Amino acid sequence: MQLEENKSLKSLNTFGIDAFAKYFVEINTIADAQTFFAEKKFDPEKKLILGGGSNLLFTKNYDGLVVKNSIEGIEITKEDDNHVWLKAKAGTIWHQLVLYAVANNWGGIENLSLIPGLCGAAPMQNIGAYGVELKDVFISLEALNLESNQIQIFNHADCEFGYRESVFKNKFKNQFLIVSITLKLNKKPVYNISYGAIQTTLEHNGIMEPTVKSISDAVIQIRSSKLPNPAELGNAGSFFKNPEIPKQQYEQLQLQYPLLPSYKGSIPNHVKIPAGWLIEQCGWKGKQIGHTGSHKYQALVLVNYGNATGDEIYKLAQDIIASVKEKFGVELTPEVNLV
Ligand SMILES: Cc1cc2nc3c(=O)[nH]c(=O)nc-3n(C[C@H](O)[C@H](O)[C@H](O)COP(=O)(O)OP(=O)(O)OC[C@H]3O[C@@H](n4cnc5c(N)ncnc54)[C@H](O)[C@@H]3O)c2cc1C
Numbered sequence: 001m002q003l004e005e006n007k008s009l010k011s012l013n014t015f016g017i018d019a020f021a022k023y024f025v026e027i028n029t030i031a032d033a034q035t036f037f038a039e040k041k042f043d044p045e046k047k048l049i050l051g052g053g054s055n056l057l058f059t060k061n062y063d064g065l066v067v068k069n070s071i072e073g074i075e076i077t078k079e080d081d082n083h084v085w086l087k088a089k090a091g092t093i094w095h096q097l098v099l100y101a102v103a104n105n106w107g108g109i110e111n112l113s114l115i116p117g118l119c120g121a122a123p124m125q126n127i128g129a130y131g132v133e134l135k136d137v138f139i140s141l142e143a144l145n146l147e148s149n150q151i152q153i154f155n156h157a158d159c160e161f162g163y164r165e166s167v168f169k170n171k172f173k174n175q176f177l178i179v180s181i182t183l184k185l186n187k188k189p190v191y192n193i194s195y196g197a198i199q200t201t202l203e204h205n206g207i208m209e210p211t212v213k214s215i216s217d218a219v220i221q222i223r224s225s226k227l228p229n230p231a232e233l234g235n236a237g238s239f240f241k242n243p244e245i246p247k248q249q250y251e252q253l254q255l256q257y258p259l260l261p262s263y264k265g266s267i268p269n270h271v272k273i274p275a276g277w278l279i280e281q282c283g284w285k286g287k288q289i290g291h292t293g294s295h296k297y298q299a300l301v302l303v304n305y306g307n308a309t310g311d312e313i314y315k316l317a318q319d320i321i322a323s324v325k326e327k328f329g330v331e332l333t334p335e336v337n338l339v
Pocket residue numbers: 014048049050051052053054055056069090115116117118119120121122124125126127128129168176177178179227228229230235236237238337
């Protein structure tokens with residue numbers, strides 16, 4: 001555990017932004033973390049926990065301490081005939097946990113295959129894809145309180161999960177270092193293949209009886225064909241959340257835009273509309289501005305064509321928000337954490 005100064009974060013965020021951290025430390029064990037934070041020499045307001053850097057936009061250099069979480073490992077903590085309780089340390093790569101579950105035919109997270117990032121960040125925004133969210137399998141997590149330096153347990157209700165939301169993204173932002181998560185997976189899996197192109201991809205692959213593995217493979221196939229690979233083109237996945245608007249507002253908008261798509265929302269009397277559709281209608285899809293732009297196949301994904309600064313991408317995001325607001329009266333909010 002070595003404290004570094006003026007550390008480049010370029011290779012540590014999937015946007016590939018060349019921001020610098022004033023201080024940087026990589027933590028490999030909980031004990032390391034507790035020893036380090038016991039010294040209390042850092043301004044508590046200026047700490048940032050970094051996982052895989054796949055849901056962050058550094059808009060400027062970070063004038064504080066960046067803590068890279070590399071506490072790794074997976075263990076079974078409990079098991080019965082029907083379920084298995086898996087505890088993954090926060091620095092474990094999320095997709096590795098998925099592959100471990102898939103290899104054992106344990107169901108629950110196969111639809112979340114290939115989501116970049118580490119397990120510790122998964123509860124942050126209640127990661128979700130293809131009709132499944134982390135909250136569907138989540139039991140609890142352990143987190144180090146950065147003020148008291150003690151480990152606290154958060155159960156499902158404590159996390160206040162919502163659509164791409166949790167307490168850790170809001171009221172407890174940067175106050176806890178999540179060190180492990182525990183999930184309950186199903187030994188007799190129930191499949192969820194109705195969402196997106198899973199069903200058609202399975203059919204295309206000649207799969208009549210889905211398995212945890214064939215669903216995971218299908219999701220990997222779909223994602224690989226649809227989303228830009230951050231290793232080739234800097235991005236952080238969906239930049240904005242899909243807005244949830246009151247039903248009444250939706251009906252009004254539909255009079256003007258009969259093709260406006262909608263999905264079931266998480267808020268009563270609201271519907272969710274795809275942010276990508278709104279952005280595309282405003283003419284942003286595939287548009288390149290300087291070193292940044294909206295992706296040519298996925299309007300919702302903002303990309304770094306090579307040398308973009310975080311501020312440039314932030315400004316593009318602001319322009320997109322303003323044009324969607326002007327055309328549809330709908331406010332987009334970033335899903336990506338702005339730093
Ligand atoms: C190509 C692509 C596709 C994506 N697809 C999806 C998708 O389908 N669904 C989805 O939900 N997301 C998706 N994402 C977003 C991202 O992968 C997830 O949000 C992921 O969980 C972020 O993990 P990370 O380790 O990279 O977190 P980081 O980007 O490092 O951090 C994200 C936030 O969590 C905080 N944080 C990280 N680790 C900890 C910790 N241990 N304790 C406390 N706070 C912590 C950070 O401070 C930051 O605020 C996608 C991203 C990309 C690049």
